[in-house]
Amino acid sequence: MALRFASVVATTLFASTALASAADVSVPYDPAPAAPQPAADYYAGDDLVFELGIKGVVDPEYLGSDDYRILPGAIFSIEYLNLPGLGSFGGPDGLGFSIGPSFNVVGDRKADDHPELTGLDDVDTTYEAGIKVSYEWEYAEVYGSARYAFGGAEGFVGDAGANVIARPTETVTLKLGPTVSFASGDYMEDYFSVSPAESVASGGRFAAYDAGGGFKSVGVAASARYEFTPDWFLNADASWDRLVGDAADSPIVEAGDKNQYSFSLGISKRFSLDLF
Structure with missing residues (x-):
């Protein structure tokens, strides 16, 4: 299944990029300045x-x-x-240093929905909120985020990574690079530990296990972004993560898969506001 899923992801990313390139040929336009400008000029009044x-x-x-x-x-x-008295963050086309919010939602895990989890306690939906910082050059970027999780699981979780960036046209941006994620002991325990009571309830299918904090996964992420009209974007993202450390050794993961894939396709719009 993992190979089929990876094939679908790769095919869809390729198709998204190909469509973007074809659209560039039929509807050419210049959505950005010919040369980078200082952020103060580019966002004059915003x-x-x-x-x-x-x-x-x-x-x-x-x-x-x-x-x-x-x-x-x-x-x-x-x-x-731009915060009066504190300075500005970010710049033209997202280049330079930026800081902003980071959010994530992890859906609930219920044994009733997954027979293979019989005996394990349910974990409600987990909400994560925190901060993300990054620095982007013309052809590379580095980033990191840290979030506090609450709801079904509690604790701290975060990720970091780096990308090489290709801009084959003025409207297409491609990124690819390694990622790593980490989590606190409380967070890991909620998702990967098996208590003695759960072990008994599962009929011994899951051995008792106590997961500790640390690195949670390593992987690779790729994205394709197409500005099909000024300030409107088509976004395609795909990633592969392999659970490591205490997460990978969990009986829950051993009964499932250490390799975790994800793919998303969406549309977004850029907004500009003059607040001060």
Whole structure:
């Protein structure tokens, strides 16, 4: 199944990029300045520039699962922010240093929905909120985020990564690079530990296990982004993550799959506001 899923992801990303290139030929335009300008000039009069959109997401039914589901999702990012007295963050086309919010939602895990989890406690939907920082050059970027999780699981979780960036046309941006994620002990325990009581309830199918904090996964992420008309974007993202450390050794993951794939396709729009 993993190979079939990876093939679908690769095919869809290729198709998205090919369609973007074809559209560039038939509807040429120049949505950006010919040369980069200082952020103060590019966003003259604007204090906040952000993107908002919707997407469809294909990802594992729960952490460590080998089955997949389709869910709706939101796209939100801050490209430029000017705070009087504190300075500005971000710049033209997102280049330079940026800082903004980071959100994530992990769906619930219920044994009634997954017979292979019989005996395990349910985990309600988990909400994650925090901060993300990044620095982008013309052909590369580095980023990192940290979030606090609450709801079904509690604790801290985050990720970091780097990308090489290709811009084959003025309207297409491609990114590819390694990723790593980590989580606190409380978070890992909620998703990957098996208590003695759960072990008994499962009929011994799951051995008792106590997961600790640390690295949760390593992987690779790719994205294709097409500005099909000024300030409107088509976004395609795909990733492969392999659970490592205490997460990978969990009996829950051993019964599922250490390899976790995800794919999303969405549309977003850039907004500019003069706040001050």
